[in-house]
Amino acid sequence: MKLAKLLTICFLAIGTSLSAQDIHFSQFYMSPMNLNPAMTGVMNCNIRISANYRNQWASVMRANAYNTFDIAYDQRIPVGRYDYFGVGAAFWGDQAGSLNFGQYQGKVSASYSKRMAGYRDKSHYLVFGMEAAFGQRRLDLDRAQWGEQHDGEGQFNGSLASNEVGLDRNSFLYPDVSAGILWFSVFNKNANVFFGGAYHHINKANITFFDGTSDPMYSKFTIHGGGEFMLTSRLGLVPGLLFRLQGPSMEVVPGTSVKFKLGKSRYVDQSFQIGAWMRISNKVTGILGDAFIISARFDYENFTVGFSYDLNTSSLSPASNSNGAFEFAIQYKICGPERRNVYCPNF
Secondary structure (H helix, E strand, O other): OHHHHHHHHHHHHHHHHHHHOOOOOOOHOHHHHOOOOOHHOOOOOOEEEEEEEEEEEEHHHHOOOOOEEEHHHHEEEOOOOOOOEEEEEEEEEEEEEEOOEEEEEEEEEEEEEEEEEEOOOEEEEEEEEEEEEEEEEEEEEEOOHHHHEEEOOOOOOOOOOOOOOOOOOEEEEEEEEEEEEEEEEEEOOOOOEEEEEEOOOOOOEEOOOOOOOOOEEEOEEEEEEEEEEEEOOOOEEEEEEEEEOOOOEEEEEEEEEEEEEEEEOOOOOEEEEEEEEEEEOOOOOEEEEEEEEEEEEEEOEEEEEEEEEEEEEOOOHHHHOOOEEEEEEEEEEEEOOOOOOOOOOOO
């Protein structure tokens, strides 16, 4: 089989795999707008600025490892006596491999939070959210190495000509639409629960590099939930659960953090959290424990920093030496004078 045909098959296989798997963060709770459009503007302040970075498989792929980043801005706008609008924008990117395969997306989102019941210190809200985006996928075929460019002695010579055929296009844009819903209940300043769901890639955009063919992006379904429960005045639990299904790919991430209150500022509690999570995924037959995740989070007034590390527990662990991914997350919230009530969990 000619190398061009083999390359075509490989790219088709890669395209199928990628259409089944979006970017993901182990600290999904620190990237709320990627988790669910209904999370836009759901916060205890007026403005939230956040950024996330993930480096994965560096122990195997070295300089060609996966590098994923996300930056986001969202804010809430009071409506009437108890309700809120949320508006936001985000940009994320993901790049990996010797051909610099990259995925990028810019999006805007909006939400509406409706108070369904409650009073000043105890409230129940239903939130609806929508998201519109444009994405790009691209790769650099100038970095490709073809069979004719090897000198027969195991060495690559880029000056040698190649008759291999590349792709029809090296870069393309596509539209993307998602929607979500969220319910949360705040019982007091130290106890709350929430759960939500999102339907991503409603329009199933075509994401192939080949003209005249169709490779629709798999829609993704997300279900998530969690809460915060203080056991004493200084010690609490912050459990969470994430479930995602996208085409043939599935993942479940259960876990919890232990929260230690350090003090109290003007607006929010100062605290430190340490957590343990397990990412469970499916394979061709059955399921596997993909990674054990250790996390830490520090909240100081309106500033939040989070770290996590994935310990690979899948069949790739011999090659990766059990090393998976490192993540860093940061948030900064700007609070104004509008403090009508205990509004939502501290995302």
